[in-house]
Amino acid sequence: MSDYDEDDVDYLGGSDEDDGFDSPDTGDDDHDYVTRTFAVKEEAKKELEYESLNPERILQIIEGDAQKVVNISGLELGICQILCRVNRWNTEHLLDKYMDSPGSTLATIGDRWSASQDCYAPPPSKRVRRNQPAEFVCDICCMTPDEGETFKPRCGHEFCKDCWGYYLDTKVTEGECLIKCMGEACKVVLVDSDVKANCSEKSWRLYQKLISQMFVKSNSHLRFCPFPECDQAVSCRDVSESSLNTLVPTVYCVNEHPFCFGCGMDCDHRPVICKVAAIWLRSAKEDSGTSQWLKANTRPCPKCKQMIEKNGGCNRIMCQNCKHQFCWVCKADWSSHGYNNSTCNAFKESDKADYELEAGSKLERWLHYFDRYNNHELSARLDEQLYERTEEKIVEVQKASGLSWIQAQFMKNAVVELTQCRTTLKWTYSMAFYMKAGNSKEMFEDIQADLEKSVEDLSQMLEIEIEDINVAELRQKMIDKTVYVRKRRDIVLEDTAKGLQDGRWEWMIALD
Secondary structure, eight states: OOSSOOOOOOTTSSOSSOOSOOOOOOSSOOOEEEEEEEESOSSOEEEEEEEEEOHHHHHHHHHHHHHHHHHHHOOOHHHHHHHHHHTTTOHHHHHHHHHHOHHHHHHTTTOEEETTTTEEEOOOOHHHHSOOOSSOOOTTTOOOOOTTOEEOOTTOOOEEHHHHHHHHHHHHHTTOSSOBOSSTTOOOBOOHHHHHHHSOHHHHHHHHHHHHHHHHHHOTTEEEOOSTTOOOEEEOSSOOGGGGGSOOOEEEOTTOOEEETTTOOSSOOTTSOHHHHHHHHHHHHHHHHHHHHHHHHEEEOTTTOOEEEOOSSOSEEEOTTTOOEEETTTOOBHHHHTTOGGGGSSOOGGGSOHHHHHHHHHHHHHHHHHHHHHHHHHHHHHHHHHHHHHHHHHHHHHHHHOOOTTGGGHHHHHHHHHHHHHHHHHHHHHHHHHBOSSHHHHHHHHHHHHHHHHHHHHHHHHTSOGGGSOHHHHHHHHHHHHHHHHHHHHHHHHHHHHHHHHTOOOBSSOOO
8 A cells, every 4th residue: 555645636637827837848859840720710720739658758847856956945856856756746735735745845855944954864773872783683674785885865764675675666566656765664655766766677667567556547637648559648728628629639749649638538439429438338338138028028017107027937926116007018908808818918018108218218229339339449440450451461462553652552551541430430320429400410410421421432442353344543543532531520529629629519418
């Protein structure tokens, strides 16, 4: 268990006001910078600016924040590093606290302030105050280490390096980056140089990673790329919680992994906003099988309309609410129905009550949108598999046409565009499900249908056998269709983004 509470902080959970964090220094340092632009209005384009940060760059920013505290407070760098960590790198708040009460601020990391000398003073240790024995014995392992094989931090608690190494490796493995001294009841937090000098190289790398993770989670303008094995983060100051009802902030790390800076979803879920996307995914997870199960296993009582679940094989059902008994199959009163099943073996459409028709209509509507969402998700995965197979087709194209390798890349470009378009299409169905009916929705569905048709046309082209057609003709047609598909996708994204900005879309659910 960590000595400090390091709960994850969702970076958009706070207020929209300045949170006290210093913006990353983007001077002349060697770092990766990426800017993506998407249209939100015809007359102007809103540019979402962000910076892709590698691990080294993150550590540079962390070091820069600590150095600022050093310059103002006059404290040692190591002390400032752990003070920044304890205060979640809110340097303005930290310096205000330190100027008001240096003693209480230093006490948070086990240090003290010398009021008589008006300066920082390391805490004295009990071992320092008593007479030193002729031969040092480590209090942890009760062994006498060789000369020079001991270490004591600024508190003066001395132990052998083997015990320090084991202790630090264990703490780092447990996920701690604010590690206290091993001394009994000692509250001194070890500075980074102490940790580096006594832990293994593997633990030191993990220690730095833990610091970086804590820094990113503490800063509302930073988010890690969610893709597995990717160590990049993105810094973006253009996104606030209040903007997420009118903006879908898709960003790309330097490795070209798309993700949403607003909710952290590991994909480009445009055009649907974060809140609607989250509600859709939750419903898809919970309701994809539940709706069908409820339809098959529950009935409303014909008398009081209370929903009843059938939990046995007998069709004689008694409502626990009003005690009415009826047949599960035809809902006839059991007093007249009895066990004569011949009276209910024929389906009568007129027997369906209005609320049952409404429930069936709702289920049918859900399945309409969910099936299309699911179909495009599956097709996108199949297109990704097709992307892996296009290398073979490219070789076929080169053999059949004499095209160069670069000229033959038109097929890969088509697959990439196809995958992106299917991802966009699947999210348009989740958006449409929650949109209120009206002219705006009809126009939305028109441009959605145009994109869907062009996507299917391009997908069909990729299935054509190379030997059956003229390669040069196929190449030109596929390039033209790829460009057309890209334009249709741009239209969908631009129109929906403009609709979000203008407040054109009306939702069937509350977004507050």
